[in-house]
Amino acid sequence: MAVSSMKIALAGNPNVGKSTLFNALTGSKQHVGNWPGKTVEKKEGQLYIAGQEVIVVDLPGTYSLTAYSIEEVISRDFIVHERPGVVVAVVDAVNLERNLYLVTQLLELQVPVVIALNMSDIAQSRGFHIDTGKLSVQLGGVPVIKTIGTRGVGVDALKTAIQQLASPTVKQAASIDYDPNLEREIQQLEATIQAIPALAGQYVPRWLAIKLLEEDEDIVARLSAYPALLTQATEAAGRIEAATDDDAETLITDGRYGFINTVISGALYRPQVAVETRSDKLDRILTHKYYGVPIFLLMMWVVFQMTANVSAPMLDWVDGIISGPITHWVTALLGLLGLESTWVSSLLLDGVIPGVGGVLVFVPVLTTLYLAIGALEDSGYMARAAFVMDRVMRAMGLHGKSFLPMLVGFGCTVPAVYATRTLENESDRKLTGFLVTFMSCGARLPVYLVIGAAFFGARSGNLIFGLYILGIAIALLTGWGLKRTVYRNKPPQPFVMELPPYRAPRLRDVWRQTWERTSEFVRKAGTIILFSTMVIWLLMAIPARGEGEFNDVAPENSVFGVVSQVAAPIFEPAGFGDWQATGSLITGFVAKEVIIGSLSQIYVGEAETVDAVDEPMPTLTEDAAFIGSSFVDAAVLTVQEVVNIVPRTLNLVPFVQIPEADFLGIAGDEADTTALEAALTQAYTPLAAVAFSVFILLYTPCMATVAAMRQEFGRQFVFYQIAYTFGIAWLAAVVVFQGGTLLGFGG
Amino acid sequence: MTFQQQARDAIRDSGGRITPQREILFDLLSHVEEDIDADGLYRLAAQQDPNISLPTVYRTLNTLEDAEVIASQYVSTDHERKVYRVNDKKDVFHFTCSRCGKVTQVTSHLVDKLRQELGSQIGADVLTVCMCAGGLCEDCRKEAQIMTLDQLQNGQPAKVVKITGKGAVRRRLMDMGLVRGVQVEMVKAAPMGDPVDYLVRGYHLSLRKSEAQMIEIDLG
Ligand SMILES: Nc1nc2c(ncn2[C@@H]2O[C@H](COP(=O)(O)OP(=O)(O)OP(=O)(O)O)[C@@H](O)[C@H]2O)c(=O)[nH]1
Ligand SMILES: [Zn+2]
Ligand SMILES: [Zn+2]
Numbered sequence: 001m002a003v004s005s006m007k008i009a010l011a012g013n014p015n016v017g018k019s020t021l022f023n024a025l026t027g028s029k030q031h032v033g034n035w036p037g038k039t040v041e042k043k044e045g046q047l048y049i050a051g052q053e054v055i056v057v058d059l060p061g062t063y064s065l066t067a068y069s070i071e072e073v074i075s076r077d078f079i080v081h082e083r084p085g086v087v088v089a090v091v092d093a094v095n096l097e098r099n100l101y102l103v104t105q106l107l108e109l110q111v112p113v114v115i116a117l118n119m120s121d122i123a124q125s126r127g128f129h130i131d132t133g134k135l136s137v138q139l140g141g142v143p144v145i146k147t148i149g150t151r152g153v154g155v156d157a158l159k160t161a162i163q164q165l166a167s168p169t170v171k172q173a174a175s176i177d178y179d180p181n182l183e184r185e186i187q188q189l190e191a192t193i194q195a196i197p198a199l200a201g202q203y204v205p206r207w208l209a210i211k212l213l214e215e216d217e218d219i220v221a222r223l224s225a226y227p228a229l230l231t232q233a234t235e236a237a238g239r240i241e242a243a244t245d246d247d248a249e250t251l252i253t254d255g256r257y258g259f260i261n262t263v264i265s266g267a268l269y270r271p272q273v274a275v276e277t278r279s280d281k282l283d284r285i286l287t288h289k290y291y292g293v294p295i296f297l298l299m300m301w302v303v304f305q306m307t308a309n310v311s312a313p314m315l316d317w318v319d320g321i322i323s324g325p326i327t328h329w330v331t332a333l334l335g336l337l338g339l340e341s342t343w344v345s346s347l348l349l350d351g352v353i354p355g356v357g358g359v360l361v362f363v364p365v366l367t368t369l370y371l372a373i374g375a376l377e378d379s380g381y382m383a384r385a386a387f388v389m390d391r392v393m394r395a396m397g398l399h400g401k402s403f404l405p406m407l408v409g410f411g412c413t414v415p416a417v418y419a420t421r422t423l424e425n426e427s428d429r430k431l432t433g434f435l436v437t438f439m440s441c442g443a444r445l446p447v448y449l450v451i452g453a454a455f456f457g458a459r460s461g462n463l464i465f466g467l468y469i470l471g472i473a474i475a476l477l478t479g480w481g482l483k484r485t486v487y488r489n490k491p492p493q494p495f496v497m498e499l500p501p502y503r504a505p506r507l508r509d510v511w512r513q514t515w516e517r518t519s520e521f522v523r524k525a526g527t528i529i530l531f532s533t534m535v536i537w538l539l540m541a542i543p544a545r546g547e548g549e550f551n552d553v554a555p556e557n558s559v560f561g562v563v564s565q566v567a568a569p570i571f572e573p574a575g576f577g578d579w580q581a582t583g584s585l586i587t588g589f590v591a592k593e594v595i596i597g598s599l600s601q602i603y604v605g606e607a608e609t610v611d612a613v614d615e616p617m618p619t620l621t622e623d624a625a626f627i628g629s630s631f632v633d634a635a636v637l638t639v640q641e642v643v644n645i646v647p648r649t650l651n652l653v654p655f656v657q658i659p660e661a662d663f664l665g666i667a668g669d670e671a672d673t674t675a676l677e678a679a680l681t682q683a684y685t686p687l688a689a690v691a692f693s694v695f696i697l698l699y700t701p702c703m704a705t706v707a708a709m710r711q712e713f714g715r716q717f718v719f720y721q722i723a724y725t726f727g728i729a730w731l732a733a734v735v736v737f738q739g740g741t742l743l744g745f746g747g
Numbered sequence: 748m749t750f751q752q753q754a755r756d757a758i759r760d761s762g763g764r765i766t767p768q769r770e771i772l773f774d775l776l777s778h779v780e781e782d783i784d785a786d787g788l789y790r791l792a793a794q795q796d797p798n799i800s801l802p803t804v805y806r807t808l809n810t811l812e813d814a815e816v817i818a819s820q821y822v823s824t825d826h827e828r829k830v831y832r833v834n835d836k837k838d839v840f841h842f843t844c845s846r847c848g849k850v851t852q853v854t855s856h857l858v859d860k861l862r863q864e865l866g867s868q869i870g871a872d873v874l875t876v877c878m879c880a881g882g883l884c885e886d887c888r889k890e891a892q893i894m895t896l897d898q899l900q901n902g903q904p905a906k907v908v909k910i911t912g913k914g915a916v917r918r919r920l921m922d923m924g925l926v927r928g929v930q931v932e933m934v935k936a937a938p939m940g941d942p943v944d945y946l947v948r949g950y951h952l953s954l955r956k957s958e959a960q961m962i963e964i965d966l967g
Binding site for chain 2 (some may be wrong): 062064066068094095097098101229249253254257270283287288289290292293368387388390391393394400493494496497498500501
């Protein structure tokens, strides 16, 4: 047999340690991508067994292989059509019965299966005893290997089992005893399928017969070219129902669980007295009738604090390096090449470097956010959050699980759009995806920060908090409205969710995921941001009127300025009808954080030419020292921000006033208002600034989000989304400005 | 004419004698509150006169029925029992509870309609219609009412009997291990009362009440 490289797949329920085992098997040799045409993550890695290369594919975690969700369809399509040499079924030893259900379906697909009995350490500590030999025999010869994914225990034994199983001589002979009436019909259908070569060559006939009797929508749709077979299946299902007073679906599930009962009998010993586990004790508090909601809110507050404040020092550090040393070096390099003051230098200094900066500055925010979310997910709290919040989310016509994308939306709308995938139902997904843009994302935060600092100084926190609340309120209203109109006739969606046991999140796993997600952002969104910054630079460099030539034109005379000027009057009633604001909003469609960049390009960019001072160029050592010392400062400040979550949280309680830590003695030292802030205060009234912020909060999501939404929900959806968000944003900004003026805040 | 007089006439017309035993039967028939079958009537009469015989009771009832002084009706859908009452020319029939056996007299204006309709269909004069109704009486229905998972109290164990409904939710519930005969225990409700955390096959599964309603259970 000419073996190129064998393919094996990892399958299992969610949260059983599949990824952990995948990492243990493949080490760092892995590749993360997407399933073709799907946004479901696909992980592939390599491992060597006895010198032979084996490709491992990590299938999405599923409970079953029906057509219930995209993940299930992906998993079974892979097994049916790619026929992996071996499927490693990762099974949670603590939860054997339900986990074996997926195994019964793998066996029906007639692929060689080896069971990795994972979490065997927890099973042992709970007093379970599992006789793997007996289990294996009762499963008709499926090898069962005890593993502890986190410690790499059993990985070698697993590899050996895979190797042995890959030889075609090994036969597994498990058979599920179905109800005789059902069995008879399965066999008849099987015979019919066997007689259709096109089907028999592609599917396992018995499996296909079972799927047809289950009336699996996906399979029925794919076999629409075989109406006779489908009719035969429908008739068979009718006969079964008449004979047994039960539908085929029930009998099949009964049969599988019945098989599991015989498989585990005598092989699984579970202590009779149900001990209250640590997880149960935790749950008594965390989902408590009275404390449950406050604890939930506290958790969210901490996540919010982490993304809003903890990442700030590192963000400043990155910013400082880019605007300091890196700019110096590039300038110096350009000087050496004799390119200073040409359009090349302008492109690099005004287009590329700010663009790269705009991407990198975002990294610390996303990293902290993903760390926080990873910890919540891995600890098992996320499911509780959905459990606690479902009632409220349902009032908005959403699912408890919609909470997760909403929360992610506070970090970045793009992953939030992808996070809607956790929702099984299409209309739930779309509705959540529609509302997710109103959760004020991390990219909007820097804009508020600058505006807040410029106009409200120490009170800028109130503005920012108010904006977040407004976003949530608009989402609530929109959800309420949509549920009563567009989604009026949709049936309520299921909420069948496992509450996994609590676990201490492992830093390494959380970090790995954080790294993957953040670098994905840099790769995907990063290119768009970089590209768009350069496009904007170009638009600003091309003269459209008045005097000036390429790369030497006043912004208001550039193409960009002219376009902005034409559009500006739309915003007159909202108080910011000048071309600068409009221009920055146009760039904001490219990416929200660009607004600040383009505002400073418009306002400060001009100013800089005036006070081009001849500062002595810092030496390399000075720059290195600056980078080092500012990093230490940033690290200390990060720790300080983490520590300060405690006083900030306690200070929420009325009359409590705990001072915040100030390690470097620089708190309140916010005198260095940037040039941009100064320019903004001159150009706008505080009320107009608030209206402007409100508009930024609500208006059309950035290009990256639009691209993500298009992919997930289709063109039409995106069209409505853009129209609605623009409309509501304009309306809200006008209401704020006009209302505020009426109430006398206009000055 | 009282019932007793009608009855005596009927017996005489058929050539029978008016004995004290028969008088007892007439009296009982006119006074019993509910419709009575031959056995019941015999037992009551025997309490007053031990000499009365069951054949006498049957003969008297048949004569009276032929003369349309009393009416008879089958109860229970298997037609095992026939009950009698004074013929008031009303379309009364009986509902028998299949669980406790209780018989309830019922009537409906639809019976009269039915008679007319049948009459016009076949051009006959339909005088009697025999009808029986069976099922669970109100008490029994309440008692045997099927309990669903959402009604399960905290800490109470129960067994799944059936998953009702259709479609993806039902499929999912079964995939998650909620099949016939499996033990479920309610652990706790979410702070706002819904969803609810259940313990199934050793793991925690949260369901909305609306989903738990699809699951029929048996306590114990
Ligand atoms: N005690 C113990 N913990 C484990 C073991 N294997 C994995 N874990 C932990 O279980 C948690 C879930 O592991 P993952 O590898 O993320 O599980 P998964 O199946 O990939 O989960 P999904 O990606 O959500 O489908 C992590 O916190 C792991 O550290 C094990 O054998 N013993
Ligand atoms: Zn009854
Ligand atoms: Zn009848």
